[in-house]
Amino acid sequence: MSKTVRERSIISTFDLKRPQVAVGYGFMLLVLFLIALTMLYPFGLTIFTSLKTRQEVFTFPPTFLPKIPQWSNYKEGFRFISLGRPFLNTVIIYLGNAVIPMMIVGLASFSLSQMKVPCRRWIVLFFMCTLMIPGATYLIPSFLNLQSLGLIDSYWALWLPAGANAFNIMLLKSFFDGIHKELFEAARIDGASELRCFFRIAIPLSIPVFVTLLIFTFTATWNDWYWPSLILTTPAKLPIAPIVYQNIVKSTNLALNIKFSILSVVMLPPLVFFLIFQKQIMHGLNLSGIKG
Amino acid sequence: MSTEAAIYKKQTAKSGFAKQVREYFWGVAFLVPAIVTFVLFLWTPIIKGIVYSFMEVDFVKGNRFIGLDNYRQIFASSLVGTAVLNTLLYMLMCVVIGYAIPSFVAIAISELRRFQGVMRLFVYLPNIVPAVVLYGMWQYIYDPLGPANQILSWFHAHPVMWLTDKSVAMLSIVLVETWQGFGATALIYLAGVVGIPKDLYEAAEIDGAGVYRRIRHITIPGIRHLYVLMLIMQIISTSQSFQTHYAMTGGGPNNTTLTYMYMLTNEAFVRFNFGGASAMGVLMFSVLTLLSVLVFIIQGRVKPS
Numbered sequence: 001m002s003k004t005v006r007e008r009s010i011i012s013t014f015d016l017k018r019p020q021v022a023v024g025y026g027f028m029l030l031v032l033f034l035i036a037l038t039m040l041y042p043f044g045l046t047i048f049t050s051l052k053t054r055q056e057v058f059t060f061p062p063t064f065l066p067k068i069p070q071w072s073n074y075k076e077g078f079r080f081i082s083l084g085r086p087f088l089n090t091v092i093i094y095l096g097n098a099v100i101p102m103m104i105v106g107l108a109s110f111s112l113s114q115m116k117v118p119c120r121r122w123i124v125l126f127f128m129c130t131l132m133i134p135g136a137t138y139l140i141p142s143f144l145n146l147q148s149l150g151l152i153d154s155y156w157a158l159w160l161p162a163g164a165n166a167f168n169i170m171l172l173k174s175f176f177d178g179i180h181k182e183l184f185e186a187a188r189i190d191g192a193s194e195l196r197c198f199f200r201i202a203i204p205l206s207i208p209v210f211v212t213l214l215i216f217t218f219t220a221t222w223n224d225w226y227w228p229s230l231i232l233t234t235p236a237k238l239p240i241a242p243i244v245y246q247n248i249v250k251s252t253n254l255a256l257n258i259k260f261s262i263l264s265v266v267m268l269p270p271l272v273f274f275l276i277f278q279k280q281i282m283h284g285l286n287l288s289g290i291k292g
Numbered sequence: 293m294s295t296e297a298a299i300y301k302k303q304t305a306k307s308g309f310a311k312q313v314r315e316y317f318w319g320v321a322f323l324v325p326a327i328v329t330f331v332l333f334l335w336t337p338i339i340k341g342i343v344y345s346f347m348e349v350d351f352v353k354g355n356r357f358i359g360l361d362n363y364r365q366i367f368a369s370s371l372v373g374t375a376v377l378n379t380l381l382y383m384l385m386c387v388v389i390g391y392a393i394p395s396f397v398a399i400a401i402s403e404l405r406r407f408q409g410v411m412r413l414f415v416y417l418p419n420i421v422p423a424v425v426l427y428g429m430w431q432y433i434y435d436p437l438g439p440a441n442q443i444l445s446w447f448h449a450h451p452v453m454w455l456t457d458k459s460v461a462m463l464s465i466v467l468v469e470t471w472q473g474f475g476a477t478a479l480i481y482l483a484g485v486v487g488i489p490k491d492l493y494e495a496a497e498i499d500g501a502g503v504y505r506r507i508r509h510i511t512i513p514g515i516r517h518l519y520v521l522m523l524i525m526q527i528i529s530t531s532q533s534f535q536t537h538y539a540m541t542g543g544g545p546n547n548t549t550l551t552y553m554y555m556l557t558n559e560a561f562v563r564f565n566f567g568g569a570s571a572m573g574v575l576m577f578s579v580l581t582l583l584s585v586l587v588f589i590i591q592g593r594v595k596p597s
Binding site: 007008009010011012014015021024025028029031032035036038039040042043045046049060061062103104105107108110111112115116117118123126127130132133134135136137138139140141142143144145149160161163164166169193194195198219222223225226230241242244245248249256259260263266267270271274278282 | 315316318319320322323325326327329330332333334335336337338340341344349397399400401402403404411412413414415416417418420421422423424425427428429430431432433437438439442445471474475479490493494497503506507510511528531532535538539553556557560561566569570573574576577580581584
């Protein structure tokens with residue numbers, strides 16, 4: 001069909017000529033089609049419901065498409081809840097998450113990978129041990145610990161603990177390991193300081209892995225609703241996810257079309273982000289699967 | 293003479309130490325922030341958790357050592373038993389739906405001759421939905437008069453009370469989470485399936501092995517390491533699950549969706565029994581560690597054969 005020769009897979013073109021295989025293949029296509037439909041249906045539902053009138057929402061059986069798209073629902077949604085402040089908070093939290101933990105993790109993994117360190121083995125063990133311990137088991141003491149450090153209701157309680165991420169250290173270290181040592185030695189002979197080596201050589205050479213980490217940080221920051229709602233006690237400081245959870249998802253008297261207009265808006269940024277960085281995300285996914 | 297030697301020795305020792313300091317200074321300096329954050333925000337809570345599990349934590353009167361009382365209470369509580377059973381049921385359902393089936397879907401996707409990229413995209417798309425949107429979305433889908441029951445009515449099935457029927461509520465939650473996580477799992481398997489050398493299939497076909505036998509004897513053994521990895525990841529992540537339960541059913545109806553982790557957070561933030569909650573955490577850690585060690589041993593035994 002296409003001009004480039006396609007690499008064969010499990011079923012060869014020859015196999016497909018046998019009726020038994022062809023029927024099986026057809027069945028497989030049908031199942032995949034149904035799966036694709038199942039995956040897409042809730043998206044359609046959310047968006048189309050957000051464009052329905054109040055009457056349409058309450059009819060049974062529900063229709064899928066709105067008769068006339070009601071874009072004014074979005075206006076009404078924004079009037080019901082102002083997302084400006086929570087959005088700004090999310091951005092602040094994300095910027096902090098993008099800089100502070102990234103620096104902590106980056107410096108440590110660079111040191112372990114390219115610099116002289118005493119007792120390297122023990123330090124690596126000290127970091128990697130924490131991968132074995134499931135996060136949920138110290139959820140409560142973590143909270144109490146932040147309380148005794150006086151960090152409750154402060155963004156530092158989100159930024160600093162994010163730096164204690166052994167998985168990211170492992171990921172970055174294995175990336176730095178791939179950079180030739182001679183490069184840094186040459187730089188050092190030319191009088192570059194270690195900090196310069198890190199910021200001017202190591203980081204520019206590892207842009208792809210940093211981008212992957214920044215993308216995953218964005219998704220995590222945008223999604224996380226439980227932990228921030230525990231840590232941040234002042235409602236004005238809350239990011240978008242807990243605000244939407246408390247005021248939209250949990251509200252019982254809000255009309256469905258308005259509710260879904262807000263949900264569609266909240267869904268949009270990660271979707272756009274994903275479509276832009278699709279390649280890196282897929283790559284990162286394989287990275288986590290193979291290395292994990 | 294001897295004093296001179298001593299001085300000389302001291303000097304070299306000093307300069308050796310200074311040299312060592314100079315040599316290691318930056319390497320250690322780069323590590324310090326990470327070590328401090330790990331100690332402060334990871335190791336302290338982990339150790340505090342163990343300590344608190346033997347204590348009655350009280351912000352006003354101060355903490356009091358009570359020995360094994362927290363543990364005794366956990367083992368005596370019938371609700372913990374319910375929560376453990378619920379969690380096991382939940383894990384089982386997640387493994388049945390969300391662990392093996394994605395691998396077959398991955399194999400199927402790898403067989404697509406067209407639209408493979410599109411299919412990958414579609415399958416992964418639910419993963420992008422923020423959790424809060426997911427809850428809102430599925431609350432409506434599961435509404436007694438909502439789309440899920442409408443679809444059932446096409447097949448003349450009785451409407452189901454998805455979130456309020458005791459026997460269905462847990463399954464409903466598993467369906468929500470599987471809808472979201474399915475694609476990522478499938479894509480991880482897919483990376484493995486694509487990585488299998490194609491000559492193996494060629495050789496098998498020439499030797500007369502049918503499609504089913506090629507999958508059974510080449511593809512599935514080829515991604516065996518991923519099966520083990522995904523099983524461990526599934527066990528670890530599903531056993532800690534509680535946020536969806538919290539948001540969608542609140543543990544109800546009649547505690548049928550109360551998971552162990554959910555109960556742990558309730559113990560802490562509703563009943564303010566932080567000591568008991570820490571003890572529950574320690575118990576969970578022991579069980580999970582034991583489990584992953586077991587899986588590794590089993591894996592080690594399977595591999596040589």
